Amino acid sequence: TSILGGDGSSSDDRPTLADFRGSGEIVSDRPAPGGTSIEDLPDLEGELSIYLGGGEGGRYTTLIDLLNQYYDDFEASAQTQPSSQLANVIVDEHESGTTQADVFWSVDAGSLAYVADNDATRDLSSDATSMVADDRFVTDQWAGVAGRSRAVPYNTNQFSASEIPTSVDGIATDDQFTGSLGWAPTYGAFHGFVTAMRQLRGDDGTREWLNNMLDQSPARYDSEYATVSQGITNGEVGLGLTNHYYPILVFASNPDAPLDLAFTENDAGALVNTAGASVLDGAGDPDLAELFVRHLLSAEAQEFLATRGFAFPMIEGVEPVGPLPTIDELSPPDIDLQSLSDVQPTIELLEDVGILS
C-alpha cells in the first residue's frame, strides 16, 4: 500500500532516486546522496515478512513499497504495531517457536535491544554493520537506520530561542514555564527519555526531576505528535519535550506554524536514539532478511528516511534535511542505547511519582 507516493515516478517502473526522495523546498538543493546505491547491492528475491514497530510506520511502509516495486521478484509485507508491544510479541513468539516475521524494524533502539537481549535475533554480518557510520548506533544484533533526537519544541509567539534552557532541569524548575509545558507521559519515546535519565543520574535524581516537572503542572497529551500539533502549534502550551521530527512533521504540512525547536545539552533531553533493524531468529531466509537490512542502509533508502522521515541518516554521505543540525552538532549524553531496554523500572517510577497511576 502506498501512502505517500513520490511525485516523480519514472516511465520505467523501477523507482528512481526522485521517487525515494521527498519533495518540495526541503529537498530542492540537496546534493546526490553518497554511500552504497541500491544498484550496487545484490538483488532482493523472495518473500519477506517484517514486523514494523512504531507509530510513524506509515512512512516506512512506503519505503517497503518502493523496494517491492524496485524488484520484480521481491515481495515484502509488513505489520505495524507500537514498537515495544511488538518487541514483547517477538520475544513471546521466539519462546514458543511461532516466529512470524523475518525482520524487526523498530523506531527505537530500546526495543531492538530488548529483543536482542532475549536471544530472539541473529547476528548481522559485517556487510551490514559496517555500513553504519557511527558505532553508537550499531551492534552485532541490530543496525541503526535512522537517528532521532529528543528536542524541545516551543511556540515562537510565546518564547524566544534565548529563553529556552539548555538543560532539562531548567525546564523543570524555571517559573516562567509553569503551566505552559506539554508532554506525553504514556508515550514510548518519553519512557525512553526517562530511562536514559535514570542511567545518567540514577533513580533518585530522576524522581526529583519528575517531581519538579509535576510542580510545573504540565498538560498531558496522548502522543508527542499531539503535544506539538495540538499543544504547541495552537498555543495551548508554550513548550514541550518530544522527539525532534514531530515539529518537522507539523512544519511539513503547515509551514507557517509558529514553531521552532531547541536542543538541550549533555543530558537526557538531548538523547539521540535510533530506529534500527534486526534479523529475527527463526527467519525463513536469513540471508534475504539481512540483505533487506542492507537495503535500508542504501543511499536511496537513507535519502528517503532523511527527506521523508526527517531522520538523522546513519551512513556517510547523506545529510539530515535543511534546518536540522547534523548528529555531530548535537551534544547528546554518553549512553549505551542497549540500556534503553530497561524500561520496567521507569514505569514503576512514573507510577510511584503519580504520573502514571
Next chain:
Amino acid sequence: MADSELTTDAAVEPDRDGPTDAADAVLELDGVTKEYGSETAVTDLSLSVRDGELLTLLGPSGCGKTTTLRMLAGLERPSDGVISLADEEVAGPSTFVEAQSRGVGIVFQDFALFPHLSVRENVAFGLTDRDGDAADERVDELLDLVDMPGMGDRSPDQLSGGQQQRVALARSLAPEPDILLLDEPFSNLDVRLRVEMREEVRRILKEAGVTAVSVTHDQEEALSISDRVAVLNDGRLEQVGDPEAVFEHPESRFVASFLGQAGFLSARVGSDTVDTSIGSYDRTLLKGLADGYAGAMVDVLVRPDDLRAVPDNEANANGTIVRRQYTGPSFIYHVELDNGDVVRCLHNHAEDMTVGEPVTVDLVADHSLAWYPKQG
C-alpha cells in the same frame, strides 16, 4: 302475545334510523365510513346514542363493531363522516380529538392489560386524580365488584382468561368515564358470573349516569341489558331500536334471522290464503300484506316457539327430525319439511323424539307473522 305488532313492508325497504333525538344525544355518528386499504370495515354509519343509555351493537363476526368502537374512542380516524361527542365535533374532515381528551373509557376485546403492572396497579392506572388512600379504596371496591378480591397482587399472566377480562372491566370503570365502550366485555365469563356482572355493570352505569356502547355477540345479553340495540351487517346499520322492537319487529330478513333461531317457511300467497308446506292459513296470518301480492312467493318468519312437532306416521307426516338440540331447560328439534325448508320447534322436556323420526309440524303462533319477499 298481546303486544306483538309486526312490521310489514318494512321488509321491502328498511328505513334507516338516523339520528333520532338529536336533543339529548351525547354521541353522534354521521355518515361515518372506515376503510383499511381496499377493505371497507364500516360504511356510511349514522347513529346517535342518548345521554345515559346503554346501546348495544350486535352483528356477526367481522361486521365492524370493534372498528366502530375504536373510532368512538379516538383510536382510529374515520375515513369519512363526522363523530360528535356532547355536540362537539371530535372527528371530521378537519378535526380530530385525541383519545385521551375524549373522556371515553374502553374495555378491549383482547383485554390489553399492562403486563408490567400488578392487577391492583392495572385497576388504579386511570385513577390519577385521587390520592393514595382514595385510590386504594376505589380499587378494592372494583376488585370486589368483579369478584376478585385478594388477587390484586398477581400479575396479569397469572390470571385465567375470564379473570383478565374482569380486570380489564374494573380498570375501565375505575375512573368513572362519561362514556364507556365495552367490546365483548363478558365473552370469557361463565353464565352465572356473566349474568351477575352485566347486571352489576348496568346498575353502576345507571347510577353514575354513564352513557355506554357495548358490543356483544350474545343476543340474550344484548336484549336483556340494553336500552337500545343496533344491528350491524357487513359494516352497515340494519336496524336500531329498543330490544323488544328489534326482536319482535325485525325490519329485514337479516335482522330476523340473526336474532333468535329463526326459520323461514316458503309460502305462496293466494287470493285468500297463504299456502305453506305445513298447511294453508288465512292471509291475515301475514302481517300487513298488501293486496297486490297474490301469487307471490314469500318467506314467513317462524321462531322455534311458533311451531310444534308431533310424531306421526310416515304417510301423514310433513317433515323429519334432523337434529335434536338440548339446551337445558328445553329441546329444540330441527325439522326438515317435505319441501326442504328447515325449521326449528321448541319443546319443553316432555316429548322425546329421535333424529329420523317422521313428524307433523304445526303452527301454534297466536300472533301474525313477519314475512319477506322470497330470496334468491
Next chain:
Amino acid sequence: MADSELTTDAAVEPDRDGPTDAADAVLELDGVTKEYGSETAVTDLSLSVRDGELLTLLGPSGCGKTTTLRMLAGLERPSDGVISLADEEVAGPSTFVEAQSRGVGIVFQDFALFPHLSVRENVAFGLTDRDGDAADERVDELLDLVDMPGMGDRSPDQLSGGQQQRVALARSLAPEPDILLLDEPFSNLDVRLRVEMREEVRRILKEAGVTAVSVTHDQEEALSISDRVAVLNDGRLEQVGDPEAVFEHPESRFVASFLGQAGFLSARVGSDTVDTSIGSYDRTLLKGLADGYAGAMVDVLVRPDDLRAVPDNEANANGTIVRRQYTGPSFIYHVELDNGDVVRCLHNHAEDMTVGEPVTVDLVADHSLAWYPKQG
C-alpha cells in the same frame, strides 16, 4: 318430564365419577394436581375421556379449565398424578411426553396465531406431511368451513376478533389430530355463527372419529353439543355425566346453581309436608327424602320454568318483582319472596308485569324437586 329422576342423598356426599369405562378411554387423568407456587389451580382431578366422544369442561371463571387442557396437551406438567393417552402414560412422576409427540391439537383461548404468517400459512402450519397441492386444498377446505374464503392472504392483525378465532380453529383442525382440545373456541362468535360452527365442528369431529375435550362457559353450548359434561369448581371435579343427567340431576348445590338460572326455596320438612314461603306441599315433592329429615331446613332447587308468577294484591301476594329480564323469546321475572329468597319465573311474552309489582308465585313443576341441606 317423563324421564326425570332426581338424585337424593347425592346431595349429601356427591360421589366422584372416577375413570368410568377404562376399556375405551383414550385419555385418562388420575389424581392430577397442578400448583402454581402457593396457588392450586387443579386439585386431585380424575377423569377419563372415551374414544370419539366430545367432553366439555364447564365451570366458573378461574376454576382450572385452561390449566387442565394445557396439561393434556403437554404444555404444563402436573405437580402430581398421572395422565395417560391411549393407555400410555404421558405424564407422571417420572415420565413426560412432550407436546409435539402427543398428537394432540389445541385451540388456545387467546388464539395464539402466528403474527408473521398469513392466514393461509397459519392454517397450513401443521400440514407438514402433505405436499403443496394437497395442503393448499386442505387449507381451502378449512377456510370454507370457518366461513372465511378469500381472507387467506390477510395477516392476523387485519382480522376481527371472531375471524382470528376461526383461523385458530381451522389451524388446529387442519392436521386432523387424534385428540383435539378446544379452549372456548366460539367465545368471540355471534350466536348464528357459533351455532353453525359448533355443529359443523361436531360433525367433523364425529366423522373423523376425533376425541375432543372442549372448554366453554356457555352452558347451552355445553349441553347441546357435548356427549358428556364435566363440571369443575375451584379446581375440583364436581360432576361428570351426559348433559341431561347433569342438568336434570345435579349432584351438588354448586352444579345445580351453576347450570341454568337456578333459585332455591327455603323449606322446612315437616312430618308429612314440606313448608315453603309459597305454600306447603306433600313430602313426595322432594325426591328421595329419607325419614330422618323431619324438622330439618332444606333448600329446594327451583328453575325458572318450575315457577309462575301472577299479579296479585298486596295482601295476598307472596313476593315482589325485583327485575324483569328480556331474553327475546321470553321474559324472566326475578321475584323476591316475603322470606327474602329470590327466585326466577319464566314467562312467554304474554304477561306484562313491572318491577315493584306484588305477585303470587306458584309452583307449577310436574316433577319432584332436588333439594340440598340448608346452607350456612
Next chain:
Amino acid sequence: MAARERLARLRTAVGGDDEPGLSLAVLAGAVAAFVSLPLLGLLVRASNYGFGHLVGLLTETGSLDVLVNSLVLVFWVTLGCVLVGVPLAVLTVQTDLPGRRFWTVVAALPLVVPSYIGAFTFVSAFGPQGDLADALAPLGVERIPAIYGLHGTALVLILFTYPYVFLTTRAALLSFDGTLVEAARTLNHSRWEAFKRVTVPQILPGVTAGALLAALYALSDFGTPSIMRYEVFTQQIYVAQRSLGVPEGYPALLSMQLLAVVAVVLALEARIGEGDASYVSRGSRQPGQITLGAWKWPALAFCASVATLALGVPLGVLAWWFEQAGQAVFEFEPVVAWNSLRVAAAAALAASLLALPVAGYAARSTSLFSTLTDRLTYVGYAIPGVVVALALLYLSTEFAQSLYKTVPLLVFAYVVRFLPQAVGTVRSSVLQVDPKLTEAARTLGRSPTGAFRNVTLPLIAPGVAAGAALVFLTTMKELPATLMLSPIGFETLVSYIWLVRGAGSYGAAAIPALVLVGVSALSMVVILAQERYNG
C-alpha cells in the same frame, strides 16, 4: 412485586416448571465457555505474575482517584447515551418524523467512527486553539468552554456510543404492543404520560441492554480519555502492555481490577434490567404514530445536531485535513475495505449464530447457570481489546499454534469482544415472543427446533439483525485486536487509518475513514431492511 419473582412466576406459567431442554443448556454453556477462553488465558497469565500483587496494586498512589474517575465517567456516559439514544429511537420508530429511514441509518452510524478518531477531531475542532476558536475569535469570543477533561471525554464517548442505546431501544420499540398505549390513552393519559407509564417500563430492558454496552465501552476505552486528558483505569493496562520487559502477566493482573468493576456494573444492570422484556407482549398492532405537528422542527433540529456532532464533525475535520494535506498523493487499495468488510461480516454472522443459544437459554430459563452463561459473554467485551488480544496470542502459542495470527483467530477475537452485543438484543427479542406461539407450533407437531425455526426465528429476526448490525459496526472499527492478531500483511480500514495517522498524515486518513462510514452505511441499510416485518 419484585420483578424477579414476577418473572419466575411467569416462566412457570408459560414454560411449565420444566427448564428448557438440556441440549440448549449444554449448547449455551459451550458457547459461554468458548468465548471465556481468553478469560481463562488471562487468569493463567495473571497467576503467573501472582495474585498476591493485587493488594499492592489497589493501595498504590492514585489508584482510588483513578477508580473514581472511571466510575464518574461511566455514569455520565451512560446517562448521556440514554438521553440521546432513547429520544432518537422514539422519533424514528413512533413518530411521523420526515425521513425516518434516513435518520435511522444516520443515527446508527456514529458507532463506526472509532472513538479515538472522534476525540482527535473534536480536539481539533473545539480545542482551546482549535478551528472553532479560530473561527469565533474575530467575533470577539475569547474563550470557548474547555473541551479537555471529564466533560469533553464524556461528550465524545456519548456521541460515539449512544447508538448502542439507540439500536437496542429501537428493537424494543418495534416489538412493542401498541394496544397497551391505546388502553392508557383511553384511561385519560396523554401520549407523553402513556409513554412514561406504559412504554418506558416495557422498553426498559432494551434501554438497559444498550446502556450496559455503552457503560462497559466507556470503562474499557483508553484512546478517548487519553486524548481528552482524563485519567482512567485502562491507562495503566495500556502503558504496562506497551512497555518493554513487563513481567509476564502484569497487564493481565491489572485487568483483574477492571474485571471487578465490570462485575459491579453487570450486577447493577441486572437489577435495573431485571425482568427483562419477559412480560412484554409482542403486539399485533403498532402503536399509532405520534403526530409531531410543530414539534417536527425541534425534533429535526435534534436529529440534525446529533448527526452534525457525531458524523459531521469527525468527517468534516478529516476532510479538511485531507484538503490541507494536499500534496499527499496516495493510492487507496480497495482490498483494504474488502478485508474489513469480510472479517466484520464473518464476525457478525458468527456472533449472531452463537448468540442464539445463549440468548434463547437466558430468555427461557431462570436458573443460575443461565444467568452465568449470559453474563460470562460480557466479560470479553468489557476487557480492553489489547488484553483480549494478548490472552489470545498467549493461548494460541501455547495450545493452537496453527491458529496463531490467522484470520479465524482474529474473527474469534471479534466474537469474544462483541458477542454480548448480539446476545443482548437477541435475548430481549426472544423474551418478546409470546411463548404461546411456540406452544401452538409444538401442538401442531413441530419439534422444539422446528418451532424455533418456523416461529421464533422469523419473529426475532429484527433483534438478530440489530445484534448483527452492532457487531458488524463495532468490528469494522476495532483496532487493538486487529493490529495484534492479523496475519502479517493483512490490512483493514482501521489498521490503515492507524498507519497513516501514525505517519502524521491525518489528511490521508480521511479517505479510508469516509470509506469506513460509507461501507457501514450501506450495510446498515441492508441490515435494517430485515426489519420489514416490523415495518
